[in-house]
Amino acid sequence: xxxxxxxxxxxxxxxxxxxxxxxxxxxxxxxxxxxxxxxxxxxxxxxxxxxxxxxxxxxxxxxxxxxxxxxxxxxxxxxxxxxxxxxxxxxxxxxxxxxxxxxxxxxxxxxxx
Amino acid sequence: xxxxxxxxxxxxxxxxxxxxxxxxxxxxxxxxxxxxxxxxxxxxxxxxxxxxxxxxxxxxxxxxxxxxxxxxxxxxxxxxxxxxxxxxxxxxxxxxxxxxxxxxxxxxxxxxxxx
Numbered sequence: 001x002x003x004x005x006x007x008x009x010x011x012x013x014x015x016x017x018x019x020x021x022x023x024x025x026x027x028x029x030x031x032x033x034x035x036x037x038x039x040x041x042x043x044x045x046x047x048x049x050x051x052x053x054x055x056x057x058x059x060x061x062x063x064x065x066x067x068x069x070x071x072x073x074x075x076x077x078x079x080x081x082x083x084x085x086x087x088x089x090x091x092x093x094x095x096x097x098x099x100x101x102x103x104x105x106x107x108x109x110x111x112x113x
Numbered sequence: 114x115x116x117x118x119x120x121x122x123x124x125x126x127x128x129x130x131x132x133x134x135x136x137x138x139x140x141x142x143x144x145x146x147x148x149x150x151x152x153x154x155x156x157x158x159x160x161x162x163x164x165x166x167x168x169x170x171x172x173x174x175x176x177x178x179x180x181x182x183x184x185x186x187x188x189x190x191x192x193x194x195x196x197x198x199x200x201x202x203x204x205x206x207x208x209x210x211x212x213x214x215x216x217x218x219x220x221x222x223x224x225x226x227x228x
Binding site for chain 2: 034043
């Protein structure tokens with residue numbers, strides 16, 4: 001079945017550091033890929049998405065590129081802030097009309113001043 | 114403002130008791146979902162519903178039940194048959210027919226603790 005693998009956390013960075021959170025997936029067909037973010041004590045929010053190979057999703061300074069050849073969707077940000085501290089989830093939906101998301105286990109990011 | 118409201122935010126239960134978690138949405142979304150979140154395990158799908166009076170089991174439905182009598186409401190009952198119910202429960206909704214599929218809107222969650 002479909003699966004998503006994220007780098008294990010927690011990740012601790014200093015403010016203004018460069019962030020990469022790795023995500024790879026296994027899926028048949030042409031999945032759509034997502035990054036969700038969960039701030040402390042809250043539900044999840046969609047951060048960005050990409051629907052086909054080579055698409056780049058971006059939002060709030062975060063970017064991720066859909067790489068079909070490496071089955072990856074790594075999350076990057078050039079300069080993190082304390083307010084970026086959260087848990088980040090990579091997810092996919094298999095497409096073909098499916099509305100079910102498969103989530104990775106999440107990566108906790110802590111940014112220190 | 115439109116959104117998803119979950120209640121209660123915190124709930125304590127004694128072993129052997131059933132509890133019901135409420136989920137209400139005013140987004141006019143057709144589909145609703147319940148996920149369970151445990152530390153280090155990500156989110157796992159319990160049940161989902163795409164239409165009133167119809168719902169399907171997800172990956173971990175055992176020990177849970179749901180109903181969908183109204184489009185806006187999708188309550189989850191955690192029964193005494195659920196062996197390890199302490200967790201964070203998240204309700205979500207989505208539009209059917211959107212492209213791409215898979216953009217979910219989440220509530221703020223309900224934390225259930227079994228004493």
